Structure formats: C-alpha cells, structure tokens
Amino acid sequence: KGAPEGWVAPVKRGKVMFEIAGVSEEVAREALRLASHKLPVKCKFVKREAE
Numbered sequence: 890k891g892a893p894e895g896w897v898a899p900v901k902r903g904k905v906m907f908e909i910a911g912v913s914e915e916v917a918r919e920a921l922r923l924a925s926h927k928l929p930v931k932c933k934f935v936k937r938e939a940e
Contacts, residue, residue, distance in 0.1 A: 905935070 900906065907924065909917040918934055925932035 900930075906932075 907921060909920065912920075914936065921932065921934055
C-alpha cells in the first residue's frame with residue numbers, strides 16, 4: 890500500500906466534460922484541442938446555441 894497516485898471517475902458517452910465561457914470560440918476550440926490530446930478518449934467540440 891502507499892499514497893494514491895491519482896483519481897479515477899467513470900464518464901459515460903455523451904457527457905459534457907468541460908464548459909468554457911468568456912473567450913472567443915477560436916480560443917476555446919484551441920484550448921480544448923490541446924486538452925483533448927491529454928485524454929484517452931475521442932473528444933468533440935459542441936457549441937450551445939444562444940438561449
């Protein structure tokens with residue numbers, strides 16, 4: 890036994906993992922593109938239409 894090295898949480902298909910506000914769509918897409926390289930799953934950018 891030892892100290893925990895990390896946390897694990899199940900994420901079901903179709904679940905929103907990140908929301909970004911206050912920046913342009915271009916900046917948000919680039920940030921999420923870079924973040925997606927760190928994840929072991931395929932990612933998709935979804936834009937919420939104005940309410």
